[in-house]
Amino acid sequence: MNQENIIQSPSAVRPHVVLLGAGASLAAFPEGDVSGRRLPLMNDLVEVVGLEPFIEPISAELDIEKNFEKIYSMLKANPRHRCLVEKIEEKIDSHFSSLKMPKEANKYDFLILSLREKDAIITFNWDPFLFDAYMRNVNVRRIASLPKIYFLHGNVRIGYCRYHPERWGERRGLCPICSNRFEGVPLLYPDKKDYSSPEYIQRSWEEAKYLLREAFVLTIFGYGAPDSDADAVDLLKSAWMERSERRIEYVEIVDIKSSDEDLRSDLYTCWEGFTPTKHLKLIDSIWNSWIMMYPRRSVEGLIPIQFGGEPVETFPLDRSEGSLRRVQRQIFDIAQWEIEDD
Numbered sequence: 001m002n003q004e005n006i007i008q009s010p011s012a013v014r015p016h017v018v019l020l021g022a023g024a025s026l027a028a029f030p031e032g033d034v035s036g037r038r039l040p041l042m043n044d045l046v047e048v049v050g051l052e053p054f055i056e057p058i059s060a061e062l063d064i065e066k067n068f069e070k071i072y073s074m075l076k077a078n079p080r081h082r083c084l085v086e087k088i089e090e091k092i093d094s095h096f097s098s099l100k101m102p103k104e105a106n107k108y109d110f111l112i113l114s115l116r117e118k119d120a121i122i123t124f125n126w127d128p129f130l131f132d133a134y135m136r137n138v139n140v141r142r143i144a145s146l147p148k149i150y151f152l153h154g155n156v157r158i159g160y161c162r163y164h165p166e167r168w169g170e171r172r173g174l175c176p177i178c179s180n181r182f183e184g185v186p187l188l189y190p191d192k193k194d195y196s197s198p199e200y201i202q203r204s205w206e207e208a209k210y211l212l213r214e215a216f217v218l219t220i221f222g223y224g225a226p227d228s229d230a231d232a233v234d235l236l237k238s239a240w241m242e243r244s245e246r247r248i249e250y251v252e253i254v255d256i257k258s259s260d261e262d263l264r265s266d267l268y269t270c271w272e273g274f275t276p277t278k279h280l281k282l283i284d285s286i287w288n289s290w291i292m293m294y295p296r297r298s299v300e301g302l303i304p305i306q307f308g309g310e311p312v313e314t315f316p317l318d319r320s321e322g323s324l325r326r327v328q329r330q331i332f333d334i335a336q337w338e339i340e341d342d
C-alpha cells in the first residue's frame, strides 16, 4: 500500500501510547540543555544535580549506594532526616526548573508532532523538556492536533488549579476559569506510594490507564522500569492487559541496551508482562519507531499488517535540518487530511 493512501485517509481511532522515561530525555538531549547541563539518570543524579554537599555528611550511613532512588528511600525512612530530605527536594526542583531547551528541533518535537489528539505520552520524568517541547508546538494546533501528555510523578514546569483540577498548565500560569494561579505539582518520588494527592496526579493516572487500555500500540522509550517503580509498572500493565489479551500486540521498546546482544534478554525479561506472546520490537533509537515511520498514521500503518495485508510504505519526515519550522511544515502537509479526531 502506498503512503498517499494512508496519509490522505486517516481512519484510526485507537490510541498510540508512549511511555517515556529518563533515558528518553538523555537520548533527546545528549548534549544537555542549552548551556550543556547534563540530564541525569538515577545512577548519576546525585552528581549531576550537585547533591554531594547534602549527601557527604551522611555518607557512612549510605555505604556506597549511588542510585538516587535508593538513597532517597533510605533517608525518607528515617524521620531524623526530614529536614535534609526537604533540602534535597528543593535542590532537585530548582535544578530541573532552571534547564533550558536548545532551539533546534529535537526528538521530543518530532515525537509530539508525529502523534495525534487520540494518542498520549505518559511520563515519570521531572525534567521540563517534554512540556517545553509541547508548549513551543502548541501554536500549530489550529492545523495539527497534538497528543495528550501526562506527568505521573509530577513535573517542575507544571501547575494546576486547586478549584478546577481538570485545568492545568505552566506553573504559575492562570486558570482560564477562575484566574487563580496554577499551583506547582510536587515531584513524586517512586517510593512515595501516595498517589492520592494532588488531584492533578489522580486524574492523570486515571486518564493514562484508560488510554493504555484502549491503546493499539505501545512505545516504551528510555524507561527502565526500576524495582522502585514496580507498583507503578504493575498499574500500567494491568491497564494495558485489561481490554485485550494482546495476542497480536504491538509493543516496541526504544532502549540503547537493545543494540547489545547480551543485554537484549534483560529487556525481554523486564517487559514480558506486557507481551504474553513475546512479540517485542526492540530498537535502539526512536527514529526507527513506528511513530517516526508513519508520522501521525502509526495505527493506520500497522492495521494492514495485522489483517495479513501488504505492508504500508513508510514515510519518515526529513530531519536533515534542525529547524523547527521546517518540521512543522512537513507535519502540516500530513495533518491537512485530518478531520479533528476527537
Ligand SMILES: [Zn+2]
Binding pocket: 161, 162, 163, 164, 167, 175, 176, 177, 178, 179, 180
Ligand atoms: Zn480555576
